[in-house]
Amino acid sequence: MRIGYPCINRSIGCRSDQKFRLSSYTEERFVTTVAGNLSCLRRILLWNTGEHILFFRISSDIIPFASHPVCSFSWQEQFSDELHLIGDYIAESDIRISMHPDQFIILNSPDDRIVSRSIAELAYHAELLDLLGLDSSAKIQLHVGGLYGNPTESISRFIRVYTRLDPAISRRLVIENDEQRFNAVDCLKIHDETGIPVLFDVFHHACKNNGEDINAMLYGINKTWRRCDGTPMVDYSSQHPAKRRGGHAEHIDISDFRKFLEISQPHDMDIMLEIKDKETSALAAISLARGDSRFG
DNA sequence: AATGGTCAAGTCAGC
DNA sequence: GCTGACTTGACCATT
Numbered sequence: 587m588r589i590g591y592p593c594i595n596r597s598i599g600c601r602s603d604q605k606f607r608l609s610s611y612t613e614e615r616f617v618t619t620v621a622g623n624l625s626c627l628r629r630i631l632l633w634n635t636g637e638h639i640l641f642f643r644i645s646s647d648i649i650p651f652a653s654h655p656v657c658s659f660s661w662q663e664q665f666s667d668e669l670h671l672i673g674d675y676i677a678e679s680d681i682r683i684s685m686h687p688d689q690f691i692i693l694n695s696p697d698d699r700i701v702s703r704s705i706a707e708l709a710y711h712a713e714l715l716d717l718l719g720l721d722s723s724a725k726i727q728l729h730v731g732g733l734y735g736n737p738t739e740s741i742s743r744f745i746r747v748y749t750r751l752d753p754a755i756s757r758r759l760v761i762e763n764d765e766q767r768f769n770a771v772d773c774l775k776i777h778d779e780t781g782i783p784v785l786f787d788v789f790h791h792a793c794k795n796n797g798e799d800i801n802a803m804l805y806g807i808n809k810t811w812r813r814c815d816g817t818p819m820v821d822y823s824s825q826h827p828a829k830r831r832g833g834h835a836e837h838i839d840i841s842d843f844r845k846f847l848e849i850s851q852p853h854d855m856d857i858m859l860e861i862k863d864k865e866t867s868a869l870a871a872i873s874l875a876r877g878d879s880r881f882g
Numbered sequence: 883a884a885t886g887g888t889c890a891a892g893t894c895a896g897c
Numbered sequence: 898g899c900t901g902a903c904t905t906g907a908c909c910a911t912t
Contacts, residue, residue, distance in 0.1 A: 592904055607908060608890060643904080654890065689903050690891035703891065729903095732893050764903090766895075821904095832902080860904065 587880040588682050588817070588856040590634075590641025591868045598633050600626035603645035611656050620661055623648045624668045631675060639868050641682045641819075641856045644714070652710040653703070662717060673718030682856050683724040684819060685711050694731035694744035701747060705755070712755045722757045723816025727785050730761055730768040730776065741772065745779050757814075760785045762821065765793035765832045770803055777810045784810045787821040788846060789860070793832050800846075804853045818853070822846065823860040834860055838867035840874060847878055854880050 593603055602623045606615055627648065634642060651657040662669075676683060691704040708726060715724045730744050748756060761777075762785040763770040770791050773784040786807045791800065811818040824839035825832075838861050861867040875881040 594905075603905080605889095605907080607888085610909080645904085647905090651890080656890090686904060688891075689893075692892060695892075697892095700892070707891085734893090767893085834904085862905090 587854055587875065587878065587882065588639075588641040589859065589868055589871050589875060589881070590639055590643065590682065590856070591859050591861070591864045592643035592686070593645040594864055595630045595633065596864050596866070598629055600629055602626040602630060603647040605647045605650040608651065608654070608656065611651065613659050616650065616657065616659055616661075617664065620649055620665060621668075624665060624672065628668075628672050628675070631672070631679070631681060634865075635679045635681065637865070637869060638872055639865065640680060641684075641858060643684045643686055643858060646685060646687050646707075646711065649710065649714065652714075653707040662713070666717070669714075669717045670719065673720060676718060676720065682816065682819075683715065683718070683720055684858065685715070685724075685726045687711060687726065687728060689729075691728060692731040693728070693747045694734075694740050696734055696743070705747075705751065708755045708759070709752070712752075712758050715758060716754065721816075722814050724758060725760045725783075725785070725815070725819060726755075726758045727760050727762045727819070727821075729764045730772065733767050737768075737772075741768070741776060745776060748776075748780055748782060756782075760815075760819070762787050763790050763794070765790040769794045769796070770807065771796065771798070774806055774810070782810070783812070783815050783818070785819050785821065786855075787823075789821065789823040789825070789832075789834075792825075801849050801851075801853075804850060804855075808853055808855070816856075818855045819858060820855045821858050821860055834862060836862045838863075838870055840870055843871055844874060847875060852880075 604619050691707050711726045760783040761773050763773050777784050784807050808818045824835035826835045859867050
């Protein structure tokens with residue numbers, strides 16, 4: 587079991603998700619930004635390993651506009667050495683990596699232009715992970731997409747598009763239950779037809795379910811991850827006390843997390859904490875998980 | 883330095 | 898019909 591947080595570290599004073607407006611795009615701005623993002627990513631990973639945080643989600647903004655037509659610069663070549671260095675560090679430290687493309691990335695849209703833009707963005711994500719030299723346990727997590735007034739047809743469209751993807755993309759793709767459209771059972775049905783692993787979002791499941799027991803769910807979920815997919819990944823968050831249902835908490839609810847660790851026995855998993863205060867909650871979660879036999 | 887409008891991209895709930 | 902939420906406020910022109 588690893589525990590991690592997404593994209594941003596609030597304590598070390600650099601950001602690996604710096605971006606800028608499309609209207610201010612210049613090659614110089616692009617190169618400066620990417621160089622800064624990569625160097626910060628390296629600092630974050632170094633800091634993380636020092637704190638035994640071995641799971642990290644790399645921001646989609648690490649290479650801004652990578653899949654946009656405006657970007658013709660070969661960042662792959664320019665930053666090849668730096669990418670290798672980071673990738674080697676990830677491998678030797680046994681860090682788990684995930685990515686989570688933006689909400690605009692939708693494979694089941696009825697609009698072909700949206701689908702092809704989405705595939706281009708996924709290709710960028712896969713290429714980045716390839717350039718880091720990571721194996722297929724480095725995952726790109728995606729929601730199934732929109733309902734468009736016909737869930738069944740929308741699921742079929744996802745399956746059709748998924749099965750035609752370049753294996754460079756599909757071998758890294760996993761689907762995550764969301765809190766209002768496609769729940770974990772929907773995702774499992776899609777797995778049955780495609781073999782795609784299902785990333786279980788504990789919080790989304792709490793928001794949208796049909797009364798399934800979480801532990802029983804995890805048996806089904808974890809079977810969707812093959813050996814080459816690595817340890818199953820799980821997203822965990824707590825409800826923000828004031829915000830609407832589904833709003834992510836500022837800090838981890840540690841007694842709720844303790845409960846999750848208990849009821850999820852004996853399933854091994856890498857847990858991504860989608861909580862606003864990032865590494866602070868990760869540290870709290872890790873100190874709790876030290877008593878858990880699954881936490882190495 | 884502070885402010886406020888705006889940001890590549892989509893969907894949908896809630897008002 | 899518009900706004901906010903999503904994983905996340907930050908960029909940037911203007912004062």
